[in-house]
Amino acid sequence: MDLKDKVAIITGGASGLGEATLRRFVAHGATCAIFDMNEERGAALVEELGDNVIYQQVNVTDEASVSSAIQSVEAAFGPAHICCNYAGIAWAAKTYHPKNGPHPLEDFKRVVDVNLIGTFNVARLAAESMMKNDPIDDDGQRGVIINTASVAGYEGQIGQVAYSATKGGVIGMTIVIARDLAELGIRCNTIVPGLIHTPMFDTLPENIFQALENSVLNPQRLGKPDEIAKTAQYLVENDYVNGECIRMDGGIRMTPR
Template sequence: MDIHGTSAIVTGAASGLGAATARALADAGAHVVALDLAFDGVEPVSGVTHVSTDVTDPIQVRRAVAEAATAAPLRIAVNCAGIGPSARIVGRAGVHDFDLFAKVVSVNLVGTFTVLALAAEEMARSTELEHGQRGVVINTASIAAYDGQVGQTAYASSKGGVVSMTLPAARDLARHGIRVNTIAPGIVETPMLATVSEEYRAGLAEGVPFPQRLARPEEFALLVTQLIAHDYINGEVVRMDGALRMAPR
């Protein structure tokens, strides 16, 4: 599918994977509506409209979807919003915080489904393109869905849900000409990693078989554009991890 002349929604777009994806789609000629809780201090980007949105709130998401569809047909939705706090099931402070577990699942899984469903609803109204296609949704999981580490029970559960949702979502939406794919990144250079030492970052990179470095947000964005362009990839989860398999800790 051609990106140029479409509208796209990107969540988690104030930084990291979402910001890089929003820029890449805008550079390819899409009108991008970038969603995040807040955009304080985020520099404006040509072709990108910032809309403060809680992805777990269907009313706010529906409003953002409607705004995206006013500029051009909504054909693309990319879910990058997510949180990843760490906590053991039973730790020194006691049992895992139940509200924290629910919040991680709410943002990472329920938020992803909310955006997917409401974006697909809008896409289904659009004019058919070649072979009946109308749009594509790309979700973000994590290799933690497969190789969850100590302290990642909530995070791995939420991302495992995103992985499991991919195929049935693609099957559900096939009748509307909407593809659904998921990217499962490994360790990516995000603002969170910018706060740790170079020595720690080097240690993370050493665990990656090849290329022996951390992934870059721009590489995630490139994969997004490639999945959009490849009309026959559907219902697929693509690991972007340099062949990394995470150790227990």
């Protein structure tokens, strides 16, 4: 599927990996909808990037919020062809801590709600929109869903029990969504990032930042957001990639801490 003249929904599109993907997709001729909670940043990106971008304030865990936003996308650009799910949150707490007690259950539920249920919520409703498209080629392709997991879904570190559970869930549902939607001409794949240089890393002390870079196999640095965006572009454009979880991590294998 060529990006040119396609309609893309990008959750978490106002920052980080989502913003990098937004910029790459727009540069290649796609029209994009930013689904994000950060209204100020979303509006700034629309002003910068022009008429091919709209912003929708969306809570990915809320069915009505997502449905309303997709209707707005369809009114502005037409049905979606692409859905990139980047929206997510992180939380650190041990299963049990001698001083703090058991992991707070409400915090575990909150991470699951955003990272796992939110991803599925947007994916299922985006698929409904994609079904309004006529097939765009002889293979009957209508759309592609790209979810985002993490290497923590395979090798979670101490304190990442909630985050790792959600990312493992995203990995696990990839092939099932691909199978569910295959006869409809909709593909589903998942990007599995390692240590990607987003703004939160800029607050770390130099020695910790260097240690993180040294933990990467090759190249020995943090990944760049546009390297994730390039992978998203590849997954859109290569119609024979389906049901895959692609690690983008420089060969890192996370240690317990």
